[in-house]
Amino acid sequence: MPRWDQLSASEMELLQTVFWSADSSRHMLADRLDCSKSKVNALAAGLIEQGLLVETGLRPSSGGRRPETLQLAQGLGVVIGVDLGATSLDVAVMTPDLRVLARHSEDADVRVGPGVVLARVRELTRELLVGCGMSPKQVIGIGMGVPGPVDFETAQLVNPPLMPDWDSFSIRDYLAEAFTAPVFVDNDVNLMALGELWRLQRGLQNFMVIKVGTGIGCGIVCHGEIYRGANGSAGDVGHICVDQNGPRCHCGNTGCVEAMAAAPAISRRAMEAAQSGESATLAELLAQNGKLTAEDVGQASRNGDATANAIIQHAGSLIGQMLAAVVNFFNPSHVFIGGGVTQIGPLFLASVRQSVYHRSLALSTRHLEIQYTPLGGRGGLIGAGALAMQESLRLQGAKP
Amino acid sequence: MPRWDQLSASEMELLQTVFWSADSSRHMLADRLDCSKSKVNALAAGLIEQGLLVETGLRPSSGGRRPETLQLAQGLGVVIGVDLGATSLDVAVMTPDLRVLARHSEDADVRVGPGVVLARVRELTRELLVGCGMSPKQVIGIGMGVPGPVDFETAQLVNPPLMPDWDSFSIRDYLAEAFTAPVFVDNDVNLMALGELWRLQRGLQNFMVIKVGTGIGCGIVCHGEIYRGANGSAGDVGHICVDQNGPRCHCGNTGCVEAMAAAPAISRRAMEAAQSGESATLAELLAQNGKLTAEDVGQASRNGDATANAIIQHAGSLIGQMLAAVVNFFNPSHVFIGGGVTQIGPLFLASVRQSVYHRSLALSTRHLEIQYTPLGGRGGLIGAGALAMQESLRLQGAKP
Numbered sequence: 001m002p003r004w005d006q007l008s009a010s011e012m013e014l015l016q017t018v019f020w021s022a023d024s025s026r027h028m029l030a031d032r033l034d035c036s037k038s039k040v041n042a043l044a045a046g047l048i049e050q051g052l053l054v055e056t057g058l059r060p061s062s063g064g065r066r067p068e069t070l071q072l073a074q075g076l077g078v079v080i081g082v083d084l085g086a087t088s089l090d091v092a093v094m095t096p097d098l099r100v101l102a103r104h105s106e107d108a109d110v111r112v113g114p115g116v117v118l119a120r121v122r123e124l125t126r127e128l129l130v131g132c133g134m135s136p137k138q139v140i141g142i143g144m145g146v147p148g149p150v151d152f153e154t155a156q157l158v159n160p161p162l163m164p165d166w167d168s169f170s171i172r173d174y175l176a177e178a179f180t181a182p183v184f185v186d187n188d189v190n191l192m193a194l195g196e197l198w199r200l201q202r203g204l205q206n207f208m209v210i211k212v213g214t215g216i217g218c219g220i221v222c223h224g225e226i227y228r229g230a231n232g233s234a235g236d237v238g239h240i241c242v243d244q245n246g247p248r249c250h251c252g253n254t255g256c257v258e259a260m261a262a263a264p265a266i267s268r269r270a271m272e273a274a275q276s277g278e279s280a281t282l283a284e285l286l287a288q289n290g291k292l293t294a295e296d297v298g299q300a301s302r303n304g305d306a307t308a309n310a311i312i313q314h315a316g317s318l319i320g321q322m323l324a325a326v327v328n329f330f331n332p333s334h335v336f337i338g339g340g341v342t343q344i345g346p347l348f349l350a351s352v353r354q355s356v357y358h359r360s361l362a363l364s365t366r367h368l369e370i371q372y373t374p375l376g377g378r379g380g381l382i383g384a385g386a387l388a389m390q391e392s393l394r395l396q397g398a399k400p
Numbered sequence: 401m402p403r404w405d406q407l408s409a410s411e412m413e414l415l416q417t418v419f420w421s422a423d424s425s426r427h428m429l430a431d432r433l434d435c436s437k438s439k440v441n442a443l444a445a446g447l448i449e450q451g452l453l454v455e456t457g458l459r460p461s462s463g464g465r466r467p468e469t470l471q472l473a474q475g476l477g478v479v480i481g482v483d484l485g486a487t488s489l490d491v492a493v494m495t496p497d498l499r500v501l502a503r504h505s506e507d508a509d510v511r512v513g514p515g516v517v518l519a520r521v522r523e524l525t526r527e528l529l530v531g532c533g534m535s536p537k538q539v540i541g542i543g544m545g546v547p548g549p550v551d552f553e554t555a556q557l558v559n560p561p562l563m564p565d566w567d568s569f570s571i572r573d574y575l576a577e578a579f580t581a582p583v584f585v586d587n588d589v590n591l592m593a594l595g596e597l598w599r600l601q602r603g604l605q606n607f608m609v610i611k612v613g614t615g616i617g618c619g620i621v622c623h624g625e626i627y628r629g630a631n632g633s634a635g636d637v638g639h640i641c642v643d644q645n646g647p648r649c650h651c652g653n654t655g656c657v658e659a660m661a662a663a664p665a666i667s668r669r670a671m672e673a674a675q676s677g678e679s680a681t682l683a684e685l686l687a688q689n690g691k692l693t694a695e696d697v698g699q700a701s702r703n704g705d706a707t708a709n710a711i712i713q714h715a716g717s718l719i720g721q722m723l724a725a726v727v728n729f730f731n732p733s734h735v736f737i738g739g740g741v742t743q744i745g746p747l748f749l750a751s752v753r754q755s756v757y758h759r760s761l762a763l764s765t766r767h768l769e770i771q772y773t774p775l776g777g778r779g780g781l782i783g784a785g786a787l788a789m790q791e792s793l794r795l796q797g798a799k800p
Contacts, residue, residue: 149763159763206630218729222622229731230606233763240725241759244643253759325640325725329618331629359641359653363549363559363633 004052004076004396012397014043015052015072019389021201022097023056023069044070051075072096078134079392080125080181081384082144083188084117086110086162086214091124093132094385096140098198102128103381110147113165114174122178139181141392143384144171145188147215149233155185158232161250162215184391189235190226191383192338193219195375197226198386207332209373210237211339212319216258218326238262240322257322261315263294263341269311270297279307298344312344313351320355327360327368338373404452404476404796412797414443415452415472419789421601422497423456423469444470451475472496478534479792480525480581481784482544483588484517486510486562486614491524493532494785496540498598502528503781510547513565514574522578539581541792543784544571545588547615549633555585558632561650562615584791589635590626591783592738593619595775597626598786607732609773610637611739612719616658618726638662640722657722661715663741666694669711679707698744712744713751720755727760727768738773 004012017032018024026044030037047053052075055068076096083090089108093101104124110117121144129136148160155172157163172183186194193209202224209219218235220227228234238258239251246255259265270292274282281300286292300308323335335356341348353370360368373379404412417432418424426444430437447453452475455468476496483490489508493501504524510517521544529536548560555572557563572583586594593609602624609619618635620627628634638658639651646655659665670692674682681700686692700708723735735756741748753770760768773779 206627220729222627223625225623227606227622229764230733231731231763231767233761234729234731236728236731236761236764239761240728241721251761321641322725325722326729328636328640329620329634329726329729331631331634331636333630361633361636361639361651363631364629364636367631 007047007052007396009397010039011043011047012393014040014047015076016390016393016397018053018070018072019096019393020198022071025069029070048073077138077140078129078132079140079385079388080142080179081381081388082121082125082142083191083380083384084108084110084121084144084146085188085380086147089117089120089124090381091121091128092381092385093125093128093134094381096389098382098385098389100378100381101132101134104128110163111165114169114171118171118174122175125179136179136181139179141181141388142175142179142183143191143386143388143391144175144183144185145191145380145384145387146171146185147188149236150185150187150190151232152186152228155183182392182395184387186226186383186387187217187219187232187235188380189217189219190228191219191387192373192375192379193221193383194226194386194390195379195381195383196336196373197221197224198382198390199375204333206330207334207336208235208326208330209336209338209379210319210323212261212337212341213263213339216262216319216322220330237322237326240325242318242321257318261318266294266297266311266315266341266344267292269314270300270308273307273311279305281305282308294341295343298348301347302345309347312347315341316348316351317355320352321359323352323356323370324359327356327364331364333367333369335368335370336373337370338376338379342372342376407447407452407796409797410439411443411447412793414440414447415476416790416793416797418453418470418472419496419793420598422471425469429470448473477538477540478529478532479540479785479788480542480579481781481788482521482525482542483591483780483784484508484510484521484544484546485588485780486547489517489520489524490781491521491528492781492785493525493528493534494781496789498782498785498789500778500781501532501534504528510563511565514569514571518571518574522575525579536579536581539579541581541788542575542579542583543591543786543788543791544575544583544585545591545780545784545787546571546585547588549636550585550587550590551632552586552628555583582792582795584787586626586787587617587619587632587635588780589617589619590628591619591787592773592775592779593621593783594626594786594790595779595781595783596736596773597621597624598782598790599775604733606730607734607736608635608726608730609736609738609779610719610723612661612737612741613663613739616662616719616722620730637722637726640725642718642721657718661718663694666697666711666715666741666744667692669714670697670700670708673707673711679705681705682708694741695743698748701747702745709747712747715741716748716751717755720752721759723752723756723770724759727756727764731764733767733769735768735770736773737770738776738779742772742776 026040030040054073056071074095079094081092090105092103148157157166171185175183189211205224207221211217216238218237220235239256241255242257243255249256249259273279274286285296297308426440430440454473456471474495479494481492490505492503548557557566571585575583589611605624607621611617616638618637620635639656641655642657643655648654649656649659673679674686685696697708
């Protein structure tokens, strides 16, 4: 068990605040906690003595003695982050301040069902812990992202289109048999947003993370918190219509942005261009690899292939058209774009931007930043770790 | 000045909580304030003695003595609510619990500029106060809704398309010359949302209010608070594209839902139908009135005119198409529709619903309610009153 079982509510609150304010001085922490600096001093001294907080570098002084900043200590234990994609599995052991101690990534197929996939998660977690010289007892919490809609309270998937066998399966109960630490599950793109929120230390209050991969989803940060909506399905932007005469989507409607601009649509268009003789470069890549991925299209584009460029611009423009509607409604300060399709290169981002700025109102876009996710491919894992820390601290802090 | 100048922070906090929890017992208030019932008892006793709180009815007992509920007393003073539309002006004097003591509505034209309109607001406010036997000194706060984007902190309009002369004009400074009470300004549809939030006593956490009139706008409630976005322009849904080949909008883009489905578009289509001989009923109404409003189309529809029905269904369906995108993104529990076009009758609402349920994902709409705003035409005024009370209490509570 983590070594915080005996801590007071005030001590837990200080740990939570430190987690969300890395490298803050005692003075800044007192401000955030709305209490006196002497109280923070006393609490921090106790926690440092117990090995749960450490003093780190010194912040630049604003006159007088330079104040020491505080950080969560490794003595607290470790968190496990699991990032499950439709076709990939990523597991990491992290320190309480989300440094990755050990990480393993491999291909996976969620369609084989929860039994097989979660057995592998359990196995990888054990191996990684052994590799770090840690025991399962030192695990503070486990956070896991999954590519489907999640009921956050019960940690169950709800009608997940990509992984029907997982419907109502309790990931929490399964992992609870192997680990005593609490298990928290959320949608993968919500965790990418949580990861960025943590990286920013809540410095931005209202932003979105769009993931473009096999599907298209969106994590929303509103008033400085992850927003999940009335039924946990907020951010389901993949089925926003961008062309009423567009192709039929697996959801039953026509012209969904996901059906027209996600990775499978990009591959399909590239295959057509290769087979019709429209693009010699794509035809060559197809002959080499037996298939064409979004990354192949990106490579052809970087080699100057005009057809590949057109495919990328079309996808970016459709995604931008969807984003324009969402930006008019939500007026975020930032839109971060992540997921596999970001590997495709800068032309994709440029096309998204052009389309959003063209279609959204000046007032919504005057200060709007659209960029690739700063955490990149680590976003889902860092978010899973942040979920594990945040919710474990909250759970423990709420105990009587 | 209101009689709360000498109150403690705890007393102010109790008043704020009572405002947002009408007819709550002391026990429920203690729960909301997260303090002991004996503390609430003591604070309430003092405030009742000063004439700032009153005991009202009794709630049903759960055993034992029936607990008295509390309400803000009229002794606190009054608030002024102003609801300025593109073509209308509504001013009311309200009690602290937002009962309307006196109200005046008249046609107005915002395009004549802030000087003329605000002089009239000042005049009407004075007259209404005299009519209630109140003096300007008894005004706690003034809340005003305007039909354009507002920078909430400075209370100024920012590039308002319908009222260019008001750009950067300080409504607050103007009214401060006539009244000592603080002045708060917000976008009209944000105030409709605030009005509903207050009516519901924050019973719903995530919902939207859509106003369909001369333009189309949206007020957003997220995590139980009005959400204004990164630059105050959240909810600007009128310029979401619903038809890429649609007509050009005054914003410069094509196919904006506002250009195709707001009141002017409905009138324009009706005029065309009347002039082309498509609808005898509309031609008759045009001959009678010299013009056709959305309400005229509603009347023709209720008389069974097929062309009027088609016009209404088309507008409702386009608005539903825009809402489908927003609902997928935001997953609200409720969408309330208000504004002049709601006068058009039940067919409009039915068409909006049909379109949203057809286009949105099952998970987002499973529990979604779409209905006309419960506060109806009073929504903007009640919201303006709620803004005045909420912000005045907050301002006073924050004083050292």
